Amino acid sequence: DIAQRLYALAECEKKLQNKVVMITAGPTVEAIDPVRYISNHSSGKMGYALARAAQLEGAEVRLVSGPVSLRDPHGVTTVRVTSAKQMFDYVKSNIADVDVFIGCAAVADYTPVEVASQKIKKNDDEMTLKLKRNPDILAWVGEQQATRFVVGFAAESQSLKEFALKKLQKKKLDLICANDISQQGLGFNSDNNQLLLLYRDGQEKLLDIATKDALAADIMQEIGEHLKQRS
């Protein structure tokens, strides 16, 4: 009947049908002691918008999120974690069948060498915090020998394109979405953003200022197109 044919038609237009998409979102929180921590600015809004957009395109979506004050997106498997290590553990355990990986989380680069189990009592005027490098989740995914499409984000306060391209190559990504955090009212806690998309093959595309939901929909369209060209 007509309804079924319309439904089938709508299904056809879904660009990520039968694809598994994994998205990391939000910040990670690295404990110094039970009270204090190191983190990165990230509202999680972009990652959650991507998860919703991927779900609308028919994908099976796994969202692994650091601490944010956002609701779990409808129809998306959402897992909440705190530290970079916890995020990495989830990614490693659940990536085998993932077709598209999007590293949108602001993962802390460094974590305290020692985590105090009790609240640190300090009376010194100065204090030195020793940090060690966290696992680079996105680079680890890029290193995997897989046909997976790997997407990263770069938030830069200067030399946007240069730093983003460096990250694209170093982490063996297929696509990097770069945004300039020196621009007021965009990125971070804002609902709007502007993104420069840079592909491994040298293509680039500017997604002009729009809501994160609109940008997420565009990115999913782009990824869907690239997957189609590949197959």
Added chain:
Amino acid sequence: DIAQRLYALAECEKKLQNKVVMITAGPTVEAIDPVRYISNHSSGKMGYALARAAQLEGAEVRLVSGPVSLRDPHGVTTVRVTSAKQMFDYVKSNIADVDVFIGCAAVADYTPVEVASQKIKKNDDEMTLKLKRNPDILAWVGEQQATRFVVGFAAESQSLKEFALKKLQKKKLDLICANDISQQGLGFNSDNNQLLLLYRDGQEKLLDIATKDALAADIMQEIGEHLKQRS
């Protein structure tokens, strides 16, 4: 008429009528660079509950809050800040006529010695972060020669009463509200808490597990009683 007399009666029972109450709430966020920061766990829920409770008791309330995802309480002057320095600046500029000061914010003890204006690019396996002591807002208020009633909070993971009493004396507080953060499901991001109230004169009172709103109402009653005894 009856309505006016009922209203007058209700007014009479308000314990903080004509009092100015200043409350600090939430965490402070200390920038490492435009992306990274150090902070403390604090949802701000207790401080916001205190602000609402003080307003209900008839006080003029000034709430100075670090970054939290809570709405400004109705009828309360709410000022949003980021760093401990900004919070301290607000407190210093607006404390002259304050009758009751409640330091409920989880102010970062330390802040980076240098804040990088650009995102730090690091590739070392280890990194050392140099921190310097932040101003102690609560101790500064306690030091002021004033008839002001000064209240602090102590979140401790061990030796609760001992550390809280030390803080009460050191910061010259009239009252400290201590909670044990080693107990699961209480404090921090929870809606519930349990508080041990310790007064300068040696009195103590346990406020058993309850919602933060209920605890805040009890604390305001307590403060109102103490102000009455004083005058």
